[in-house]
Amino acid sequence: MANTTKDWDGDAKNASPDGEFVRDTSYIEDRIVADLPAGSEPKxxxxxxxxxxxxxNxxxxxxARACPWAHRTVITRRLLGLEDALSLGLAGPTHDWRSWVFDLDPDEKDPATGLHRLREAYLNRFPDYPKGITVPAIVEISSRKVVTNDFPSIPIDFxxxxxxxxxxxxxxxxPEQHRERIDEMAAWLFKEVNNGVYRCGFAGSQEAYESAYDRLWxxxxxxxxxxxxHRFLVGDHITLxxxxxxxxxxxxxxxxxxxxxxxxxxIAQMPNLWNYLKELFSLPGFGDTTDFQEIKEHYYFTHSEINPTRVVPVGPDMSPIVEPHDRDRFGxxxxxxxxxxxxxxxxxxxxKHPEPFQK
Known part of the structure; x- marks a missing residue:
């Protein structure tokens, strides 16, 4: 785990100072597309x-294993089999305000790009980049410049x-016949669930927290x-x-x-969500890309506004997640x-930190 005595320049700041947490949703909206010839310059x-x-290549x-927004791109890449075409760099779970650091790698540098901090790739392209340094991000290896961090479009483009x-x-x-519904579900999930937990955690007032809590539940x-x-959210099979x-x-x-x-x-107390989660966890791409230790270290260590002691909990015991699920009842x-x-x-x-039930 990182510590604040080495290369530390101040804690990350996330929580709202006084009310509702509002996420900055403006990203680098460049895209990587199939209708341009390989080797060509950006158009x-x-x-x-x-x-x-x-x-x-x-x-x-x-x-980063810790980040839920990055996790979805890691799952999609693995399910589609893109590993041989698009390599994967993984930052460590803890960082200061400058954001993600490749401190899990030898010499604390990403082996393909030589980057120590992901921030370098953003500044290589935009020297005055004013936004947050986020994962997922796709970086051009040769130039060490960020291409896009537009997390909603990356899985679709994959x-x-x-x-x-x-x-x-x-x-x-x-699938084409379900795209409209998938897009609707994605927008709703982001607003009410994916970002809903952050609206609870980073609320700056009791009123804002309780409002976010009610919406989430x-x-x-x-x-x-x-x-x-339904066995899955949209259609008969797993989708985005x-x-x-x-x-x-x-x-x-x-x-x-x-x-x-x-x-x-x-979630373990909600039978349908819990069994749905157990089924997903059992599949290649889901459970084998989940690092519970890095997840807990990131949130409990990096969010010092919420957890100033930086004590990371030992529990909960997540081993029941590999017990049999009941989703076969749907056929x-x-x-x-x-x-x-x-x-x-x-x-x-x-x-890097598999639980005993993941080995």
Missing amino acids: PTQEQTFHWPVEK RYRLMA QLQWREFHRAGAPDLY EALDWLEDHLGK ADIYLYPTLVRFDPVYVGHFKCSRNR GAPFAEGTTLPGPVPAGEEV
Whole structure:
């Protein structure tokens, strides 16, 4: 775990100073697309962004096991089999206000780019970059410059733009007949659940916290009811909607119940959500990309405004997550017939702190 005596320049600041937590949702909206020739330069668009060509080994996905927004891109990359085309850099779980650091790697530098802090890649492209340094981010390896950190579009582009490099038989996580509903679900999940836990945890007043708490539990109760009638969120198989919900659910009992005061009950006490989470965790791409230790270290250590002692809890015991689930009662399967699943986790990408039940 990082400490504040080495290369520390002040704690990260996240919580609202006085009321409702409002997330900055403006990102670098460049995209990597398939209709440009490999090797070409970025092409400006009418929206004042750039399109970059899909190209094997040109880019690196920068993520962190701790971050739920990055986790969804890591899952999608693995399910689609993009490991051989798009490498993965993983920052450590704790950091100061300058954000993510590659302190898990030898010499505390990302081995593909030589970056110590992800912030360097942002400043290499935008010397006066005024926004937060976030993961996921895609970096061009040769220039060490950030390309995009637009987390809502990255999984979609992995599915639609990177098809040339998908594993044979990879799942369709964004099927055309369900895209409108997936997009609706994604927007609702972000507002009420994914960001809803942060609205609770970073609220700066009792009134703002209680309002956020009520909204969050209204949404979770809706999901509990919905998943009592459907095996997955949209359609008959896993889609991006499920990938967007999973990182929040798997962090809920270890972190959000206590640290973010989302404390009405645990997900383990909601039968449909809990069994749904257990099924997802059992699948390649989900459980094998989840590091509970790094998740807890990030939240409890980095958010010193909420947890000034930086004491990281030992519990809860998450081993029941690998017990049998009941989702087979709906029939069907997580993926369509003929879909191939990921093989073993690539060397060097294994979870660094597997729980005994993950080994």
